[in-house]
Amino acid sequence: MGVPQATDPRDDPPRAPAFTVFTPTYDRAHTLQRVRDSLAAQTFRDFEWVVVDDGSRDGTRALVSGWAASADFAIRYFWQPNAGKAAATNRGVREARGELFLIADSDDAFPAHALERFWHHWRAIPEGERHRFSGVTALCGDERGELIGDPFPRDPLDAGWWDIHYRYALRGEKWGFHRTSAFREFPFPVQHGTRHVPEEVVWRAISRRYVTRHVNELLRIYHRGGEDQLTRTSPRGWTRFRAWYAQRLYEDRAWLTVAPLELLKLAIHYARFSFLAGDPVRTQVAPLATPPLKLLWAAASPVGLVLSWRDRARESAAARRSAGQAAGSAARGGAGPSGG
Template identity: 30%
Template sequence: MKTLTVFTPTYNRAYLLPRLYRSLKGQSCKDFIWMIIDDGSTDETLQLVEKWKGEGLVDIEYFYQENQGMSGAHNTAYQHIKTLYNTCIDSDDMMPGNGVELILRSIKSVDDTKDIAGIIGLDADVSGKVLGTLMPTGIESTTLNELHRKDKVTGDKKLVYKTEVMREIEPYPVYPNERLVPLSHKYLLADQKYKMIPVNEIFCLVEYQEDGSTRNMLKQYRRHPKGFAYARITRINLEKGLKEKFKNAIHLVSSGLFSGDYKSWFKSQHTLLVLAAIPFGVLLNLYIRLKTKKNQ
């Protein structure tokens, strides 16, 4: 059995997947499985995968599902992963030639550590420039949330988790006519019980696409309000600082206005805080409507 699963949710990305495939077949370490979660593609994705399987250069597992969005694809991946560790490499990203080798070398220290969920590495652009800041020195272990809030680390980072940890945390809910619950929701839940080891090594090469979720976040807020509300309620309950709780309360109000589910405002442990955030949530909602008007 291989040690690592690299899983890739994809939807109509046949024009980008060959680049990721080239980076994976060129890995210096082959101790990994590439799991492709095809989230309802109608392009040439399946034909490409069958061709690559025939080449036998990468150990590939392929799963097709009706379109459920990014969080639904993550649910499917966690259901099927059999390796000890996993990491998500998106369809528009790549791995450096020694990416798998660096992950497996760095993660050896967490094998028998019960309170460590995995490691956090770096993302870089295609030229190799690290996105955001490096990991602070002198920190043996931390949580993803503390890394961003307390240590002020910025930029996307690559997460490598023990598969058993991801399996014990509840799946992302799937809402009718919605396709996204913020992936950070599951990581925040993991933070409540486990820590991660930060690593100053580049695990992933990123190139943001015009049709990617990162470049379209305001549209995502509008299209998936129940999924975002679900995540905001959790953050209101679990964030330690009042400022962060209030910020998420503002977003919860806005999401409730988009979905019409005003009952969501009363589902956190801090109802008065959410009610105090209503004027600000209304303003945020109007701002998002204005910014996304042309796309509706």
């Protein structure tokens, strides 16, 4: 009989943590410290931090690598050519080792008990029922600790995306995690040349199959004015989403009598982006398959047209400012000492 061979523990695959905290970033080295400090302070330590750098040029790699060398929690850094937040999120999901996937944007902060409370609420769902749930969502506050948006009508509230947005008409920032397996089941539909995909595409897809537990605890600190370049874009760059708004209008048409103002807002944005894309009226009306949707578009289109005019004016003003700055830089660069 052979002698059993000893195995090196270093050869074993790493144990899966409870949470993957995921941060997509692009040229946000000046704000990433908030996320890092929040994670370092967590009372619940069973997590990893996955950072996907979407082509930064501001020293993000060196910054995160330095943290990874000294942190007492796992930090895993991945760089990719700039492709947008949706593609970065898909990459983060592929690399995740955690059971639960929590997105912390590059300027987020959260209290020291955030992961502990999320874990508590997840484990509070009876094990025999947990397969029906994708995750847990909590509330957000601003830097002063004041609630942003509406609280949930009861705690806990087990509901889907449509209930939250239409039946309860809740507004404001919310924050939560989903099971990593749910994100892998419903990735962002990134196609060649598509950089910006509305997050609702994934939230709605997950909600068709799973329910989410909602709790009235403030677990994220939102810093106003921290717009991320991963999501920043001109209005004209979003015209591809006119098809998305048409799809939403069709899929959500049954909620028209419950939340008519919300459907009207969708119709306004559909008209807005259609006008920006140069679609004539006939083209705009064609995807609207039912008479109520056509009437809704008729009511919304004047507002959508005005918004498209405003978008074009803002874009033109931005282009003029950019051209003026470029001309000023060229003039300063071309100036030299006078000949004698």
